[in-house]
Amino acid sequence: MSASAGALAPDIAAAVAALRAGDLVAFPTETVYGLGADARNPAALRKIYALKGRPATHPLILHLQSADDLKDWVADVPASARALADRFWPGPLTLVLPRAPEVSDVLTGGQDTIAIRVPSHPVARQLLAAFGGGIAAPSANRYGRVSPTRAAHVREEFSEDLLVLEGGDCEVGLESTIVSLIDDLPRLLRPGAISRSDIEAVLGRPVQVGADAAAPRVPGSTAQHYAPQTPVELVRPESLDAAVVAASARGQRVAVLPCPVGSDPSSYGRALYAELRRLDKLGVSRILVEDVPHTPPWDAVRDRLSRAAATFL
Ligand code: TXA
Numbered sequence: 001m002s003a004s005a006g007a008l009a010p011d012i013a014a015a016v017a018a019l020r021a022g023d024l025v026a027f028p029t030e031t032v033y034g035l036g037a038d039a040r041n042p043a044a045l046r047k048i049y050a051l052k053g054r055p056a057t058h059p060l061i062l063h064l065q066s067a068d069d070l071k072d073w074v075a076d077v078p079a080s081a082r083a084l085a086d087r088f089w090p091g092p093l094t095l096v097l098p099r100a101p102e103v104s105d106v107l108t109g110g111q112d113t114i115a116i117r118v119p120s121h122p123v124a125r126q127l128l129a130a131f132g133g134g135i136a137a138p139s140a141n142r143y144g145r146v147s148p149t150r151a152a153h154v155r156e157e158f159s160e161d162l163l164v165l166e167g168g169d170c171e172v173g174l175e176s177t178i179v180s181l182i183d184d185l186p187r188l189l190r191p192g193a194i195s196r197s198d199i200e201a202v203l204g205r206p207v208q209v210g211a212d213a214a215a216p217r218v219p220g221s222t223a224q225h226y227a228p229q230t231p232v233e234l235v236r237p238e239s240l241d242a243a244v245v246a247a248s249a250r251g252q253r254v255a256v257l258p259c260p261v262g263s264d265p266s267s268y269g270r271a272l273y274a275e276l277r278r279l280d281k282l283g284v285s286r287i288l289v290e291d292v293p294h295t296p297p298w299d300a301v302r303d304r305l306s307r308a309a310a311t312f313l
């Protein structure tokens with residue numbers, strides 16, 4: 001994707017026009033493709049919930065061009081947020097902060113906090129720069145389904161007439177790490193490419209894992225998120241052969257997603273959603289996913305696999 005100085009690429013110009021008109025635009029980020037709307041336009045934001053089939057109480061992530069724009073959306077920017085933004089933005093990290101009063105309830109699902117990130121994908125950055133405002137965007141998939149990591153996945157999800165900006169295959173392939181900084185205890189709400197220890201190294205203090213029991217429930221923390229249509233079963237490596245044999249003895253056709261010896265979590269994460277989509281189309285009765293290592297570098301992958309397999313656990 002090239003943009004010559006001064007002139008906007010035609011697709012970016014069309015996307016900006018659509019956002020200004022209150023329409024939705026799908027765009028690539030380094031994590032997954034997003035379904036974007038003008039974050040200051042509640043009617044446009046409602047279209048996101050309608051198209052995804054997402055409950056109105058489940059908040060969206062706000063995408064900004066730079067950390068300098070935080071002040072327009074956040075009541076108070078703590079030093080911890082500045083430090084994480086300096087280190088990881090633009091990049092696959094979302095911060096949950098106390099919202100500014102003028103932020104739409106439609107964006108935050110009525111909560112008094114707001115989730116924000118500055119994406120690094122060049123097309124997302126061009127779009128944000130050309131639009132000149134915040135873009136609210138959840139992953140561009142129907143509620144509860146696998147996030148799209150290439151433009152063709154978005155077109156598969158939505159048959160409707162939707163402008164989809166092309167940005168190739170997403171480099172990370174898993175949704176952003178989410179860290180809550182709404183009180184004195186930083187919390188990792190969703191693991192991602194930026195790890196808990198990466199966050200702890202910058203903050204110089206321990207980060208709790210998981211939502212506070214008193215916190216509102218939000219999607220991604222509900223079971224059976226990120227799931228293909230075909231049931232997914234996580235199988236320990238040593239039980240994989242037996243599981244395949246048992247399934248065929250029952251007359252079931254299964255697909256297997258292996259975890260090859262020596263595979264690294266970044267490459268695995270990049271390919272995972274495209275693989276689940278591919279296997280989902282085979283018409284098999286189950287997808288058997290070989291379990292991945294139970295070590296911290298695999299936390300984000302394991303989180304998504306266990307959600308995809310939630311109905312079987
Ligand atoms: O990588 C990503 O974050 C992608 C790309 C498009 O940026 N977006 C994404 O959005 O994954 P979505 O809607 O699929 O997930 C949004 C997540 C949910 O888990 C939601 O609960 C959480 O962000 N979230 C949003 N606002 C929040 C808030 N105020 N407090 C806690 N969690 C929040």
Ligand code: MG
Nearest residue numbers: 138139140147
């Ligand atoms: Mg999502």
